[in-house]
Amino acid sequence: AVDLIGNLRAAPRIALDVGGGAAFKVAPQLFKRLGCKVKTINEKPGEASRGPDPTYDRLQDLVRASKKSDIGFAFDLDGDRLVVVKDGRKQAPDVTLGLGIAKVLEMRYKKIVLSIDTSVAIEKFIREEGGRVKRSKVGEANVVDLMIKTNSQAGGEGSSAGFILPKFNMCRDGLLTSGLIASMVGTRQFNEIVRFMEGYFQLRSKVNVDSRFHKKTMKILLKKMERQFSEIITTDGVKSIIDEDSWALVRQSNTEHVIRISVESNNLNKVKSIKKQVSKLVKKSYEEARRSRNY
Template sequence: MNIKFGTDGWRAKIAQDYTFENLEKVSLALAITLEEENSLNKTCVIGYDTRFFSEDFANHVAEVLSGVGFDVIISDNFIPTPTLAFSVKDKSCAVGIMITASHNPYNYNGFKIKQSFGGSASKEFTSKVESNLEKIKTYKFRNEKGKIKVQNLFENYKNSILKFVDINAIKESGIKVAIDCMNGAGSGYLSSLLSDLNIKVFPVRNKRDPYFKGSRPEPIPQLLGPLSYEVFSNSLNLGTALDGDGDRVASCDASGTIFTSQQTYVLLLNHLVTSRKLKGKVLKNFAVSVLVDKLCKLYDIEFEILPVGFKYICSKMISEGNVLMGGEESGGFGFLGHIPDRDGFLSSLYLIESVVMSKKSLMEQLDEIYDKVGFFEYDRYDLKLETSVEEVRKKIRDLIENPAKKIGEKKVSEISTIDGIKYILEDESWLLIRPSGTEPLVRIYAEGKSIHEAKALIGFGRKLFQ
């Protein structure tokens, strides 16, 4: 098969392309890549999520890497991806591997690589891994065998993230919170962490279920009905949800309203600036709300727009250092002083702390933000096409070369091509169309002054491919 790394790792269907044989190939290609970089550090840490066979796949990778001289630390249980990313730095390892397919359906699994800095592998690095797949039959590894150790990885990670919030204020608040781990890798961990802070926790989908109760572990409004019901029916202060591997977050107001990831982004940013008084540059990807731009301008904060994929944010967090926050439209956020990677656990803690410190609900905080910078609604649609990946890319190129000058009655004031094509309209609403890198699918994003406007923009984008 053609093993390709997407925006964050390689993913495939279990027993179809995601097999023990292909996992061995990817693991050996990774080992070759590390050796070619002349790394004297031959240590690796491995984690895994709650999917079918994840523990078996992780143990197989450990055996393969130890067989070519790597000392391997493997988690004693399923863990969230942020725990694995933190452990790479905490254990001073050359690389970390997370066996997970994140928010994909139950019949998928994946292979995420975290480099020594504790963040997603760069495009350059994963490209080398892909090309080294051709070398695994002829490459001469050293004739040595490494050790495999099984360790608890969560405890050190937990102690680290608790340093970022006011533990005493949270403990004394009496706050009540629902958490929905969607039967993924956060199950049991987040509820335990919050209970230790004297929070009354109302857990939802908080046990391992490789089938994810027939759904998929993606924290988007249409899949978070159980969280909304739990918050509203028990008169709780708020709720948070994690995706399948715990690196993305969604938020729920006391009213039971599930916020979009865009709204969650501005809530977190506003809290860090107004309540925590933190400073630094803000990073966002190409599909993130204009509300972030407007909030940054209001607070006189430098911000930068990057292509879709947290690895681009990760790279900037490392190279520039003083990055207050980086975020993407899918609900993944990274923070100053922590690992340069997404963390749904720390995001949840900050959301809880925002309610405690401001003494306002999430909705009240959001309404205040709207009063300051204006109101926008966001929507997204993934359009599957009966064509090839290359034909999709060709169509995007055609759109870039011949861009629309008007959408409906509104003039297009700017075209941006950082990642796909983005039409920015005269009233600051926008439409983004970008191709999937691995399948014949177009992702269409839009933001308007109302949900009706956002959906109309999505409709315009869909018609371009009819």
């Protein structure tokens, strides 16, 4: 990891929230070896002041510590996922992936796989830098599978804050990702990608749907969305491309009685409007599916 990360600028101050998990020892060791000044939070194994998933937790202790550091990183319990906190602000999970991707683009890696629910901001950034993007189904295994099939050099899933670099490890690796991101702190590229991604807004919600009606509901929904939106993708669920900066994705859950909705746009009012519109379509489709009694 140290060889891939390279030299860090001016011994940055790093705040780490290891969440009492697997990274409790190796994360501080990595950054100390890189010459950083390290403050560690929740370093006692099995004990933590926050929940196990940093993508959902407010990370209040790390938010405070980041105000006196150059950057903060929060790991999940097995250390494969990572959330970035900068200047007292917790960044969205997609920012983790975006920063990792920005670093490998700097390393001249151009073939990248993103899950279908990853921010369009990352895809636009990749293309602007001369990279090529393939979209996979949601889920780390699906991202990795497409990376292998297309011989891609990097990939990830924005919603889970997971970045994958095959040269190091063919799965998400929060430790490597944190080091790569730390090497960018204070650079023009770091500030540019964060600023660019902060211009996009994502909303996620779910509609309660009896799983017996999932397939029928999605079939009805597909027809409704085809009538309302000009571009539809069915790689995983139903995704509508509304314009170059806006999309909506609807997927059935495999484990719960719900259908999930993800929406993104670079306009906050628009993303709210799209979510409302798509939620209504899902509910209407479910009502029709129930009336048909055809599973």
